[in-house]
Amino acid sequence: MSIRPSAPTAAVERRRIEDLPSLRDMELFVTVVQCGNFSAAGRRFGLSPASVSRYINALEDRLGVRLLNRTSRKLSLSDMGTLFYQRAERILNDVRDTQIEVTQEHVRPQGVLHVHSRLLVGLQYIAPALPAFLEQYPEISVDLTLSNEDVDIIENNIDVDIRIGTLADSSLIARKLVNSERILCASPAYLEGRPPINTPQDLLEHNCLTYKINLGGVNWRFLAEDGTLTEIPVKGSFRTNNGPALHIAMLQGLGLSLMPDWAVANELASGELVRVLPDYRISFTSFENAVYAVYSPTKHLPVKARVFIDFLAKHFQSVSV
Known part of the structure; x- marks a missing residue:
């Protein structure tokens, strides 16, 4: 005769459920990890x-494991803390996505949408796209800030931040809008009568207009199809920390410059600019130069932000070189 284990009583099941971490516990823990300290996380939760x-200590007691290693200077994740963080972040994102999917069909996009963008992409693509977006969603108004400075999107109440290149803050959620590479180009007027450019070394004889990222010199990096990487210390009569200013100087025939492909697509198509050394991938920083829409994982993505990101993704599909 076999003995079947008795089913757990309702009281036992209730205790099991009560011992589970709540969504608030998970959200607080995830925020602590992303902020790196209790003070910044506390400000977000009041x-x-x-x-x-105390909340984190209680969570550790409930789970029976240490999640955070604490020193007087910093917090770090234990092995079990890393596992709990990854699972908790996934659960929170699933809950947010589910909530959005359930409610978005009944919520009209409306309200003020706070957007920050890098200057060049903001001037060339975001601002020109806004009239069509606002016509499609008349109950939304847009507050657009353009700058080349990194901003804390939570502290500054930014719904969507348009960024370019490698994303340093992995705690944010990013949706790629368009792949992009920097390309070398110049006006026909500049190239006419000057030494031909067949290799990166030929640029040493040319006026290279550069983007100022520090007080030192500028090296352009050239990646050949066979994987060979060459760095050239370029020089020229003009450098600036402003992309639109570089764009204007290049169009006026002052010299050659590196620009994002989406920034010069129209001029390349019209012949106002000519691409130089097209067989190389070229950069002065990282070769990753995609455009992203970035938003915070610690707050629900508003419907107004979701429809804006969807709109931009479709808008950028038409961008090509």
Whole structure:
């Protein structure tokens, strides 16, 4: 005769459920990890650092494991803390996505949409696209800030931040809008009568207009099809920290410059600019230069932001060189 284990009583099941971490526990823990300290996480939840510490201690007691290694200078994840963080972040994102999917069909996009963008992409693509977007969604108004400075999108209440290139902050959620590479180009007027450019070394004889990222010199990096990487210390009569200013100087025939492909697509198509050394991938920083829409994982993505990101993704599909 076999003995079947008795089913757990309702009281046992209730205790099991009560022992599970709540969504708020998970959200607080994930925020602590992303902020790196109790003080910043507490500000987002309206809690003191001591209260946040008590919540995390209680969560560790409930789970029976240490999640965070604490020193006087910093917090770090334990092995189990890393596992819990990854799972909790996934659960929170799933819950947010589910909530959006359930409610978005009944919510009209409306309200003020706060957008930050890098200057060049903002001037050339975001601002020109806004009239069509606002006509499609008349109950939305857009507050657009353009700058080349990194901004804290949470502290500055930014719904969507348009960024270019490698994303340093992995705690944010990013949706790629368009792949992009920097390309070398110049006006026909500049190239006429000057030495031909067949190799990267030929640029040493040319006026190279550069983007100022520090006080030192500028090296352009050339990646050949066979994987060979060459760095050239370029020089020229003009450098600036402003992309549109470089664009204007190049169009007026002052010299050659590196620009994102989407920034010069129209001029290349019309013949106002000519691409130089097309067989190389070229950069002065990273070769990753895609355009992203970035938003915070610690707050629900508003419907107004979701439709804006969807609109931009379709808008950028027409961008090509």
